[in-house]
Structure formats: structure tokens, C-alpha cells
Amino acid sequence: xxxxxxxxxxxxxxxxxxxxxxxxxxxxxxxxxxxxxxxxxxxxxxxxxxxxxxxxxxxxxxxxxxxxxxxxxxxxxxxxxxxxxxxxxxxxxxxxxxxxxxxxxxxxxxxxxxxxxxxxxxxxxxxxxxxxxxxxxxxxxxxxxxxxxxxxxxxxxxxxxxxxxxxxxxxxxxxxxxxxxxxxxxxxxxxxxxxxxxxxxxxxxxxxxxxxxxxxxxxxxxxxxxxxxxxxxxxxxxxxxxxxxxxxxxxxxxxxxxxxxxxxxxxxxxxxxxxxxxxxxxxxxxxxxxxxxxxxxxxxxxxxxxxxxxxxxxxxxxxxxxxxxxxxxxxxxxx
Amino acid sequence: xxxxxxxxxxxxxxxxxxxxxxxxxxxxxxxxxxxxxxxxxxxxxxxxxxxxxxxxxxxxxxxxxxxxxxxxxxxxxxxxxxxxxxxxxxxxxxxxxxxxxxxxxxxxxxxxxxxxxxxxxxxxxxxxxxxxxxxxxxxxxxxxxxxxxxxxxxxxxxxxxxxxxxxxxxxxxxxxxxxxxxxxxxxxxxxxxxxxxxxxxxxxxxxxxxxxxxxxxxxxxxxxxxxxxxxxxxxxxxxxxxxxxxxxxxxxxxxxxxxxxxxxxxxxxxxxxxxxxxxxxxxxxxxxxxxxxxxxxxxxxxxxxxxxxxxxxxxxxxxxxxxxxxxxxxxxxxxxxxxxxxxxxxxxxxxx
Numbered sequence: 001x002x003x004x005x006x007x008x009x010x011x012x013x014x015x016x017x018x019x020x021x022x023x024x025x026x027x028x029x030x031x032x033x034x035x036x037x038x039x040x041x042x043x044x045x046x047x048x049x050x051x052x053x054x055x056x057x058x059x060x061x062x063x064x065x066x067x068x069x070x071x072x073x074x075x076x077x078x079x080x081x082x083x084x085x086x087x088x089x090x091x092x093x094x095x096x097x098x099x100x101x102x103x104x105x106x107x108x109x110x111x112x113x114x115x116x117x118x119x120x121x122x123x124x125x126x127x128x129x130x131x132x133x134x135x136x137x138x139x140x141x142x143x144x145x146x147x148x149x150x151x152x153x154x155x156x157x158x159x160x161x162x163x164x165x166x167x168x169x170x171x172x173x174x175x176x177x178x179x180x181x182x183x184x185x186x187x188x189x190x191x192x193x194x195x196x197x198x199x200x201x202x203x204x205x206x207x208x209x210x211x212x213x214x215x216x217x218x219x220x221x222x223x224x225x226x227x228x229x230x231x232x233x234x235x236x237x238x239x240x241x242x243x244x245x246x247x248x249x250x251x252x253x254x255x256x257x258x259x260x261x262x263x264x265x266x267x268x269x270x271x272x273x274x275x276x277x278x279x280x281x282x283x284x285x286x287x288x289x290x291x292x293x294x295x296x297x298x299x300x301x302x303x304x305x306x307x308x309x310x311x312x313x314x315x316x317x318x319x320x321x322x323x324x325x326x327x328x329x330x331x332x333x334x335x
Numbered sequence: 336x337x338x339x340x341x342x343x344x345x346x347x348x349x350x351x352x353x354x355x356x357x358x359x360x361x362x363x364x365x366x367x368x369x370x371x372x373x374x375x376x377x378x379x380x381x382x383x384x385x386x387x388x389x390x391x392x393x394x395x396x397x398x399x400x401x402x403x404x405x406x407x408x409x410x411x412x413x414x415x416x417x418x419x420x421x422x423x424x425x426x427x428x429x430x431x432x433x434x435x436x437x438x439x440x441x442x443x444x445x446x447x448x449x450x451x452x453x454x455x456x457x458x459x460x461x462x463x464x465x466x467x468x469x470x471x472x473x474x475x476x477x478x479x480x481x482x483x484x485x486x487x488x489x490x491x492x493x494x495x496x497x498x499x500x501x502x503x504x505x506x507x508x509x510x511x512x513x514x515x516x517x518x519x520x521x522x523x524x525x526x527x528x529x530x531x532x533x534x535x536x537x538x539x540x541x542x543x544x545x546x547x548x549x550x551x552x553x554x555x556x557x558x559x560x561x562x563x564x565x566x567x568x569x570x571x572x573x574x575x576x577x578x579x580x581x582x583x584x585x586x587x588x589x590x591x592x593x594x595x596x597x598x599x600x601x602x603x604x605x606x607x608x609x610x611x612x613x614x615x616x617x618x619x620x621x622x623x624x625x626x627x628x629x630x631x632x633x634x635x636x637x638x639x640x641x642x643x644x645x646x647x648x649x650x651x652x653x654x655x656x657x658x659x660x661x662x663x664x665x666x667x668x669x670x671x672x673x674x675x676x677x678x679x680x681x682x683x684x685x686x687x
Contacts, residue, residue, distance in 0.1 A: 073402050110432070110435075112433030112434075121432040121433075121435050123432070123435045128400055128436070129428055129432045129435075131424055131431070133424070136393070136420065136421060136424055139392070139393025139394070139396075139421060140393045140394075140397040140400070140421075141393075141397060142390070142393070142394050142397055143394040143400065143403075143405075144397045144401035146394070146401065147357075147397075147398055147401030147402055148401065150357075150403075157397075169389060170389060170393070173390040173393060177385065177387070177394060180385065182382075328433075329429050329430045329433055329434035330430055330468060330469055331429065331437075331471075332429050332492040333492070
């Protein structure tokens with residue numbers, strides 16, 4: 001058995017170049033501030049429900065940065081879950097879109113006021129519509145990977161969900177369909193493990209030591225990583241993606257993450273101080289390594305807080321979708 | 336003339352050659368079997384999937400998100416029920432994304448009774464499927480309609496549920512599919528896989544097949560009449576047509592409409608007919624409570640009330656948990672010839 005990996009000592013140099021570290025940090029702050037603003041909008045009555053991913057930024061931001069971004073099977077597909085604003089911002093989305101979705105305005109770019117916060121859909125970057133039923137995306141992901149394998153190239157399908165959702169049959173579906181000897185598929189199967197399903201602890205429900213070990217039965221290369229460390233997340237995601245891109249085979253990656261504001265607004269959306277805060281931890285390292293100063297990081301956060309407040313004010317005053325629009329887009333018209 | 340299974344096969348062949356169909360798949364859909372009802376024998380894009388219905392519907396959704404055009408099969412509709420939330424998701428993908436995404440995909444599944452299939456090979460699916468918005472739903476009763484509707488389904492930008500009345504899959508048609516050879520035996524030799532070893536077998540597809548399309552949403556006037564209207568689809572449609580012929584001998588003139596498309600459906604055709612006859616019977620074999628025929632009945636009452644000469648009626652399957660295997664049980668559970676003929680005769684004679 002290999003020795004468990006120790007948390008790097010603060011004296012160990014950060015292995016990514018400075019520019020990238022600053023970029024990751026910037027996006028992590030932007031994501032956190034966005035999520036905090038979404039929660040605030042909910043609490044002030046500017047939205048009916050909040051669900052999102054504060055606590056998953058260290059994993060979701062590198063994921064978005066590493067995606068091959070574009071439309072169609074020559075580019076990566078993302079079958080996301082509802083905690084991935086960090087990935088969307090890393091893909092280049094403006095946060096006001098998420099705020100508009102929270103306020104369910106007609107201008108909401110992801111669902112036109114039809115769906116909950118965090119339920120992104122973005123065809124121009126192959127982001128499949130996020131749906132509230134957990135895990136269904138794992139049954140859908142093999143399909144996009146089949147098309148990618150057929151067109152050639154190095155594009156991959158990425159599917160993400162939580163640990164609790166792996167109890168659904170769709171997770172087994174994904175493992176089976178991705179590893180069929182008749183047609184192995186380029187799917188990066190990701191589980192972000194926050195050890196919770198709403199109020200239910202994984203300890204009482206899951207007998208497996210690690211979710212990633214379920215890959216072994218299907219000869220799927222698998223790994224569990226510390227998703228609270230953006231450097232480890234970036235490095236491991238890069239390696240796993242390289243494998244899937246070149247081998248055209250699946251990889252199961254389990255990332256241990258935190259759930260910093262509980263499941264959703266249904267559980268109060270209050271800060272959970274017992275969980276590891278990936279942003280705080282990363283900032284301590286950045287400061288210790290001299291990458292950024294405390295003052296620079298505080299200024300950044302203040303700037304984003306102001307930007308986000310201004311964007312929320314814009315979203316708040318925008319009109320809701322007109323009632324008669326319920327009949328729009330039931331069917332796509334022939335193009 | 337081709338039977339419905341052969342018609343489906345020829346339409347799928349045409350679609351994979353000419354309409355961009357990329358994947359025809361499901362349980363036992365590929366070689367060597369080519370489908371438990373032979374509908375997918377010899378097709379070049381046909382492949383076998385794991386025995387996982389959620390995986391099948393999910394893969395179809397993924398393939399269409401990825402730019403492909405899948406035709407997935409659920410071996411019997413009795414096994415589609417564990418995919419309901421995926422069907423719902425496929426139906427709302429365009430709407431929920433405010434028109435950003437759409438899913439050009441077809442799901443085919445055999446439905447209904449008529450082969451003594453017992454509790455889990457006799458289900459109908461039209462009532463449940465018409466509860467799921469965002470899908471187009473069709474159900475042919477002849478090989479020609481099966482061909483034409485499947486061609487339309489394979490050209491659609493939206494999910495289409497193609498329900499195959501399994502009792503009619505082996506029934507030969509009365510109308511020629513454009514391009515099929517005149518001789519049935521010649522057609523069979525060309526496109527039916529041989530018994531035994533099939534490893535070297537290749538179908539010889541009729542060269543003249545064409546994109547003969549029946550538009551989704553249009554019914555078919557099977558028989559014109561003046562005194563009463565019967566609206567049906569699938570297995571019960573030929574029974575309704577036979578009942579109309581019997582009643583014609585008794586001097587009762589019945590108009591027979593094959594709905595063919597359940598969503599969208601041809602309300603104009605129903606309306607015109609009912610306004611003419613004043614009497615209407617809806618017939619299908621799904622269980623009668625919250626049945627699709629009940630929707631048609633409700634709309635008839637609400638919109639055509641003052642044209643009616645008698646209460647509109649529904650003949651449908653009994654609301655029992657399954658269709659029992661014994662001949663007596665199946666016959667008692669779903670509409671049979673006499674049930675339909677009697678119901679029409681009674682409706683014709685009904686006076687206020």
C-alpha cells in the first residue's frame with residue numbers, strides 16, 4: 001500500500017507558474033463572491049432557491065481552465081451538476097448570467113427564467129443542461145463520448161456529480177457504458193465527494209472505502225485526490241485528461257471537497273466553519289510563497305464584491321419572462 | 336407487400352444511408368439477432384447495448400447532444416418505465432434551456448397485446464407517453480404508415496417516440512411502399528436474415544427506396560362514413576375498420592380515422608368528422624383511467640358539444656394491473672373485435 005500523501009509543507013514551492021496561480025486564485029475569489037451574492041439575493045427575497053458550489057472552487061476552476069472549449073464533438077463536453085459556477089466562470093462566463101438565473105429574469109442566459117440557480121446550459125461550450133435530478137447526467141455522458149470518439153481528435157466528455165448520487169443506478173451505467181470492451185469511451189468520470197447527501201452523512205449509507213475504487217471492477221483507471229487544493233486538482237486533472245485524450249478510455253476521478261454553505265437554501269445556506277475552506281487555505285499558501293500579498297487579495301475580493309453587487313442590482317430590475325412565453329421552445333423548429 | 340417489421344427495417348436503412356442516422360441500438364438490436372421482432376436486421380449502424388434501459392435512453396440523448404442522430408430501441412415498452420425521468424428530461428431539454436439545445440432522437444418500442452405476452456410483454460405506453468411534453472408520439476397501424484412516419488421521425492429536430500403495435504408487426508400491408516419489390520418472397524429473400532449461421536449474410540436492400548414521409552400530426556381517413564365516427568390507432572385500428580365494414584352491411588355508415596400521430600394529433604380531422612356525424616367512439620387498448628382517449632373525449636365535449644347527437648364514448652383496456660397470460664384473461668382485458676363492433680352499433684342506435 002502506498003503511503004498516504006501528506007499535505008505539502010508550506011516551504012515546498014508551488015509547482016505551477018505564478019501567472020497560472022494568480023489566474024486560479026482570481027477565478028476562485030470571483031466564484032466565491034458570486035456564490036455569496038447568490039445566497040444573499042436568496043436571503044433578501046430576490047430568488048426562490050439557492051444551490052451552488054462554495055467549497056468546490058479549488059476543483060471546479062482548474063477543471064474549466066483545462067477544458068477544450070468550443071461547440072460540437074471536436075471539443076470537450078461537460079455534463080455538470082449544480083455546484084459548478086467555478087467551472088463556468090473559468091470557461092469565461094460573466095457572473096451576471098448566474099445572477100440573472102437566480103432572479104429568474106427573461107435575460108437569464110441559461111434558462112430564460114425557467115430553472116434554478118446553478119442550473120447552467122451553454123451550447124456554445126458544450127455544457128449540457130444541468131438538471132435537478134441527481135446523477136442522470138452519468139447516463140447521458142457516454143453518448144457524447146461516442147460521437148467524440150467517432151470524429152477522431154482528442155476531445156473528451158467530462159461528467160461531474162456528487163458522492164451521494166453515486167448510489168443511483170446511473171453511476172453504474174456510466175461505468176459500464178464507458179468501459180464496454182466493444183467500444184471504450186473517452187469519458188472523465190468525476191465525483192466530487194463532500195461526504196453528504198442533503199442532511200444524510202455518507203458514513204451511514206456507503207460501505208465502499210473510496211468511490212474511486214468502484215472503477216477497478218471495470219478496469220477503469222481511478223484516483224482519489226484532494227479537491228480542496230487547487231494545485232493538486234490542476235495537476236491531477238491535467239494528467240487524467242491527458243490519459244483520456246490520448247488513450248480514448250475512461251478515467252474515474254474522485255475529488256474530496258467541502259460543502260461550505262450546506263446543501264442549498266433548503267438547509268439554511270449558512271457558512272459551515274468545520275469544513276476546510278479551500279480559498280482560505282490557498283491564500284495562506286500564496287501569501288507564504290510570496291505570490292500575492294494579503295492586501296492584493298483583499299483588494300481583489302473587495303473589487304469583485306462591488307462588481308457583483310452592481311451586477312445584482314442590474315439583474316434585480318430586469319423583467320421576468322412574459323407569461324405567454326411558456327409556449328416557446330417546447331419543440332425546436334427545423335433549422 | 337412488406338410487413339411492418341420489414342417496413343421499419345427498410346425505413347431505417349434509408350435513414351442511415353440518407354438522413355444522417357448514426358446509431359441504431361438497443362438490446363439485441365445488432366447482429367446476429369437484429370431485434371427480437373427482426374426490425375433491425377442487416378442495418379449497418381446497428382449495435383448491441385448492455386441490458387440497461389436507462390443507459391440506452393441516456394446514450395441516445397448523449398449521441399444527439401453530440402451531433403449524432405440515434406434511433407434507440409427499448410425491447411418491450413414494459414421495460415421503459417425505469418427510464419421515465421430520462422424521457423421527461425429529453426422532453427424538457429429544449430424548453431429548459433430556453434431553446435439552446437434540442438435533441439433529434441428517435442426511440443422505438445413495441446407496445447400492446449395480441450401475442451399472449453402476459454404481464455410484462457403486453458403493456459401499452461400511449462397513455463403514459465402522451466403525459467410527457469416535448470416529445471412527438473406516433474403509432475402506425477400499417478407497414479406503409481410505419482415507413483412514412485419513421486422517415487419523418489428520422490428527419491425531426493425533436494425527440495420522437497415511435498410506438499410499434501407488436502400484434503401488427505408481422506402483418507403484411509395492402510399498400511405498396513415506394514421502392515419495395517412487387518413479390519413478397521423476393522423481398523424476404525433480399526432483406527430477411529436466414530435462420531442459422533448469419534455471419535456471412537448481407538442484406539440486399541431494394542435500390543428504389545425513397546424518402547416517402549408521412550407528416551407527424553396528420554391522421555388518415557381510413558373509411559368515409561356519415562352516421563358515426565370511430566377514432567383509433569395501432570392494434571385496434573384494423574378492428575375498427577372491420578367493425579365499420581360489418582356495420583355497413585347493417586346499413587350503418589361509420590367513418591374510421593387512424594390517428595397515427597398522438598402528439599401532435601389531427602384535431603381538425605376529428606372535428607370535421609364529428610361535426611358531420613354527431614357520434615364518436617374513441618378506441619385504444621391502454622388502461623382506461625387517465626387514458627389518451629379520455630383527453631380526446633374531454634376535448635370533444637368541450638369544443639363540439641352542440642354538434643353531438645349522443646355522448647361520446649371510449650372503449651379502452653380494463654384498469655387492471657396487468658394482462659394475464661391465459662387467452663380468456665387477455666381477451667377480457669383489452670378491446671376485441673366484438674367489443675368494438677358492439678360499442679359502435681350501440682352508439683349508432685343511441686337516442687336521447
